[in-house]
Amino acid sequence: MTTAGLDDERIILCLNSGSSSVKFALFQCREPKERLLARGAVERIGLQAGLLRVLGPAKEILAELNRDFADHNVAVHAALDALASLNLPRPEAVGHRLVHGGAERDSPTIVDPRLLADLKKLIAFAPLHLPAEIKGIEAVSRRFPGILQVACFDTAFHRRLPEMAQRFPLPRTIWDHGVRKYGFHGLSYEYILDVLGEAARGRTIIAHLGNGASMAAVRDGQPLDTTMGFTPTGGLMMGTRCGDLDPGILLYLFREKGRSVAGIEDLVNHQSGLLGVSGISSDMKTLLEMKNNDPRASLAVEMFCYHARKHIGALAAVLEGLETLVFTGGIGERAAPVRRSVCRGLAYLGIKLDPALNESHAGTISTAGSSCKVLVVPTDEDLMIARHTYNVSSDREGPGRSSSRDGTGKH
Structure with missing residues (x-):
């Protein structure tokens, strides 16, 4: 530590x-x-x-x-x-x-x-x-x-991304104004890499799937790319956020439909994603319970998994292969049907899930013959913050301080 x-x-x-x-x-x-x-x-x-x-x-x-x-x-x-x-x-x-x-x-x-x-x-x-x-x-x-x-x-982890991954194909002056891919969920990625230790060597994709969702491509502990961009709105489809979107759609809504900036901001952050597509809920658990009887819920779940699967393929291309896929976050850790659907069609990357292990949320859910290991690792961003704070305080004050129950700091 x-x-x-x-x-x-x-x-x-x-x-x-x-x-x-x-x-x-x-x-x-x-x-x-x-x-x-x-x-x-x-x-x-x-x-x-x-x-x-x-x-x-x-x-x-x-x-x-x-x-x-x-x-x-x-x-x-x-x-x-x-x-x-x-x-x-x-x-x-x-x-x-x-x-x-x-x-x-x-x-x-x-x-x-x-x-x-x-x-x-x-x-x-x-x-x-x-x-x-x-x-x-x-x-x-x-x-x-x-x-x-x-x-x-949350952005610190991604500051090591190659410049090519951080840049958008926009004029250089826009970069100079600070517009670039910042990436998010960095504390979660740091924690997962801590847990994996030596197992993180090689080519790894970490899928942090929750109400907010993103992925990171990591090679030998070094981040190479991530799905969220300038803001946490980009990348994967999420609970209420749209993820990547053709900017022309926003221009159309602004110019032709009279949408205000505040209205568009609310649309892409709070009315889209699972909630927007289903018209029912932003909660994956609720939609999974309804998907067999409600086509709107089914479509939202399948779209979420489709976009996740597509981004895994893109990040595997960045890594030039894939040796480990990690699911984390609320959905990644607890939604076996989502993991199954996301991995469907990824056999070309060497991914083969064991159905029983997946349903039981085992630590390793791939088969023994899968050339790509698929893991479920619970994240703990609070603990990562505690570790960082402990290290900074130790470096600053030196060893020897002990905890105290004297003084509650009440106001």
């Missing part, structure tokens, strides 16, 4: 701030492994009937609170109050998941005024995510003035 000493134990809080929710996890980090103490979420921030729930390591409910949470500051303080009321240790450092770090940030970074200023300049690149994430950082600063905070960027 790091070069810190064996007795260098730290309590790390991980925060993932969304537009109307805050997810959190508390870890006890000590070489060579980490221990989850609690995780939870505050939901419906800024709306009526908010919910705060804290779960233990075995997913048992430790605390639950139904009330309104006016903003992210109130939500973060409520989450910290709930953790303190459970006599859990106060965090010594806080790691934040940030969807975007721009072109220059290629590793976890200590939060300071300069970083915050840089993040605010990037809001135009990620207007749906960065404002809430910045609010989460500011809320922690109010609760624990001076505490070490570390920004962990």
Whole structure:
């Protein structure tokens, strides 16, 4: 995990701030492994009937609170109050998941005024995510003035992509303005590669399939390409996002149908994907349950799998072959019918699924004779954030600090 000493134990809080929710996890980090103490979420921030729930390591409910949470500051303080009321240790450092770090940030970074200023300049690149994430950082600063905070960027992993993969076929001046493929889900990809270890050597495609979905082509640990592009809207078909789209469609909607920029943004991010095609739901589990009786659900599921299968073929071309295919994310880990459909027709890449292993969500779901190994690996982005934050805090402060239950930081 790091070069810190064996007795260098730290309590790390991980925060993932969304537009109307805050997810959190508390870890006890000590070489060579980490221990989850609690995780939870505050939901419906800024709306009526908010919910705060804290779960233990075995997913048992430790605390639950139904009330309104006016903003992210109130939500973060409520989450910290709930953790303190459970006599859990106060965090010594806080790691934040940030969807975007721009072109220059290629590793976890200590939060300071300069970083915050840089993040605010990037809001135009990620207007749906960065404002809430910045609010989460500011809320922690109010609760624990001076505490070490570390920004962990979903884009950092992809900064090692070859320039050819990062560029769009647009004029050079557009590149100079920062328009390029940034890629996302980087923390998930980092975690999967950590889990795979030596098994990640060779040509690997990691398919992070969830409500947001993307894939990455990795060779010997080096990313070569990814499906998401300038924003998390591009690439694969997703729960409510359209994925790759002919830009002429957007011009047509704007010019001929009078769609506003805000309307088009809502269309491609919140009305499309599984929800848009089915007209029923963005939830894959719901659509799988309905697909045999509702042709709209069936079409949405099959389109999702078709687009995923097509992107695997494209990324295999980038890799010049394929030795390992990894499914992760909520759909990738738990939807056996989706894995089966995605892999159908990929025998030319050496992919042969074992039906029984696939249905049981085994770690390896390919047959013994499959030249391409197909794996199911649960991701844990919170744990990746905890590891990054532990490493940064250890490098900054040196070994020897221990966790403390003194002071809840209550306001």
